[in-house]
Ligand SMILES: Nc1ncnc2c1ncn2[C@@H]1O[C@H](COP(=O)(O)OP(=O)(O)OP(=O)(O)O)[C@@H](O)[C@H]1O
Ligand code: SF4
């Protein structure tokens with residue numbers, strides 16, 4: 171039986187700014203099972219980072235605040251847990267690789283000090299042995315001259331190197347869950363592939379669950395078992411990676427997949443979804459994707475679609491699911507459009 175290790179239910183994280191209340195995450199529910207790799211995809215501003223920061227209660231406050239929902243880690247409610255307990259879980263049981271690496275390394279300690287301590291919290295080994303392991307981890311994430319880098323301070327490293335150090339530290343902790351927010355976007359493709367392989371290894375060998383936030387559907391195809399597609403603060407589609415990539419249901423997911431450049435088609439015109447993600451605001455009427463959706467119809471402007479079930483654990487937030495005749499017509503039109 172699958173065991174939920176992380177269960178986010180109806181999460182609402184809002185920002186209270188001079189320009190009003192911004193519902194950046196608006197009713198998001200996500201379950202990650204033990205040992206599972208789950209991807210969150212969506213364009214910039216969809217609420218991916220705010221969702222992941224909410225799990226660890228790292229949303230900057232003010233202006234941010236979790237105003238509703240529940241987050242459970244192995245059945246324990248994180249939103250009502252003590253500050254001490256959250257601190258304990260952070261970095262030990264749930265590790266996070268941030269989009270902004272500079273903010274998460276301590277500027278006052280050497281790289282060696284930080285990675286060695288992370289290892290020694292989890293393994294009762296000598297300082298010398300921990301140093302040896304630290305160097306090994308740094309080499310594994312592609313850091314050249316790892317022995318020398320042990321004595322460097324964070325500001326002495328480039329952004330890409332700091333990101334790799336963060337990844338090494340997060341993995342050295344051998345957490346139950348690794349939350350990785352665009353972990354490899356800033357790195358070159360060789361290092362990117364190397365780090366994804368490391369994550370896969372961590373997942374296979376230690377059964378670490380991974381929540382992988384990415385723009386890159388190639389990364390999703392490579393590593394994720396299941397995918398959550400977010401749009402304007404909500405989940406709009408979820409399913410297994412295979413289902414989503416082979417047979418996307420939601421018009422937004424279809425658009426994302428259509429935007430992937432195809433290697434074998436030279437000189438092709440790259441497709442991009444028209445328009446941009448709307449700024450989150452309260453009281454939106456209708457489907458949030460309606461202004462960009464080629465299948466928008468009357469109902470999309472007056473009602474808000476729920477997450478309709480497509481069987482198994484597959485869901486799509488689109489009225490077409492509820493209207494089989496219209497869906498058949500839409501699929502036919504989409505097939506003509508993509509030829
Ligand atoms: N400190 C803040 N104050 C006000 N609004 C914020 C703040 N941080 C995030 N937001 C808003 O929350 C929304 C979601 O942002 P988030 O960073 O989660 O997007 P994202 O999906 O991670 O995008 P990206 O792919 O660019 O990283 C955005 O509209 C953003 O403007
Ligand atoms: S509900 Fe309507 S506007 Fe929204 S994605 Fe479906 S067809 Fe498009």
Ligand SMILES: [Mg+2]
Nearest residue numbers: 218219220269
């Ligand atoms: Mg982000």
